[in-house]
Amino acid sequence: MNLLAVPALALAPNASLAGFLLFLERIGKGLRTPVRDALLAQAGKAVGHGRAFGVHEFLDQAGAFLGPLWVALGVAYGGYRLGFALLLPMALLALFLLRRARGLEPSSPETPKEKRELLKAFLPYLGFVALFALGFAHFQLLALHLERAGAAPTLIPLLFALAMGVDAIFALLGGLAFDRLGLKALLPVPFLALLATPLVLLGSGPWAWGVGVALWGGALGLQESIVRAGVGRLGGGAWAYGLFDGGFGLAWMIGSLLMGALYGLSPAHAALLSLLAEALAFLPLAFLLRKA
Structure with missing residues (x-):
């Protein structure tokens, strides 16, 4: 939901569906964030919690800086639909990397x-x-x-x-x-x-x-x-x-x-x-x- 809802805005026929897609994106973020942080904390046991979360936020902000520039390029050449559509390759790549990361979940939950x-x-x-x-x-x-x-x-x-x-x-x-x-x-x-x-x-x-x-x-x-x-x-x-x-x-x-x-x-x-x-x-x- 979090990754695919925004590229899907390229196909939204009206404002109501666009709003629904943004709502799904926020739900996806809410479900994703605690699990992601738990995985980072698991990695932090090996490399240090500060380093794990610090590097993550640094990379997150790098994406937050480059992503809008990529969308702006699409908007300049083909309007908003192309701008949103250009996010699809990154979303699919992220899902591929997520698939590769399977098995990193904490193996022993707390009693x-x-x-x-x-x-x-x-x-x-x-x-x-x-x-x-x-x-x-x-x-x-x-x-x-x-x-x-x-x-x-x-x-x-x-x-x-x-x-x-x-x-x-x-x-x-x-x-x-x-x-x-x-x-x-x-x-x-x-x-x-x-x-x-x-x-x-x-x-x-x-x-x-x-x-x-x-x-x-x-x-x-x-x-x-x-x-x-x-x-x-x-x-x-x-x-x-x-x-x-x-x-x-x-x-x-x-x-x-x-x-x-x-x-x-x-x-x-x-x-x-x-x-x-x-x-x-x-x-x-x-x-x-x-x-x-």
């Missing part, structure tokens, strides 16, 4: 007793993740604010590209640091997010926006690499990653709704929510570091 013991240590971690997600502004909100603040239309995609580049670098370097420092490497995550949103929402001019977006990209890169790696470091398997991704997604949805409503009052109100949530995220993180 109920082991799950209960892990859950005691995992709940504070989930609290940290939820508070971080609650205060982490979605880029769509930042882009809306930049447009309203007078940023040139060409500047916003350039800032997003900057965020993705910083994301890739921070993910790789953060992953290597995580294998050396353990959970201590998580300390910059809420700190970067705490600075990023106020700089974008309350700052003025390209320099403030650029620094804020770069910090936002750094926080995202660390979230996608070492925050996920932390679940594996704590010993979590596929069920733990399912709980992690579900908790993060739910908290980010609630935070995004709240931040959007507060932004309707003023950008300062939305920035204040981000500051409070990220500051509170340090509390469960401090508890985890004290226990580590």
Whole structure:
């Protein structure tokens, strides 16, 4: 669902079917992500959890950068249908590689007793993740604010590209640091997010926006690499990653709704929510570091 739904947009006869295909793609991503993370955690036992997740996020962002350029080429020469159709070869290649990867699944799932013991240590971690997600502004909100603040239309995609580049670098370097420092490497995550949103929402001019977006990209890169790696470091398997991704997604949805409503009052109100949530995220993180 995740890989084939988007190329199938090339054949969609109307907006309703196109929306249904995008819905299937999101369902596929939701089913895929915890299993993928469990496999990465399994690999992390051999090469280091930080390195496994850091390299993955670096490659993921490389694809996120090259993929739109490939689609843009198709759109330029044949419209949107050709642009979506050009994604089919990559989707089929990914499925071929997935078929080759069979047998990498964890062979010994946790017993109920082991799950209960892990859950005691995992709940504070989930609290940290939820508070971080609650205060982490979605880029769509930042882009809306930049447009309203007078940023040139060409500047916003350039800032997003900057965020993705910083994301890739921070993910790789953060992953290597995580294998050396353990959970201590998580300390910059809420700190970067705490600075990023106020700089974008309350700052003025390209320099403030650029620094804020770069910090936002750094926080995202660390979230996608070492925050996920932390679940594996704590010993979590596929069920733990399912709980992690579900908790993060739910908290980010609630935070995004709240931040959007507060932004309707003023950008300062939305920035204040981000500051409070990220500051509170340090509390469960401090508890985890004290226990580590």
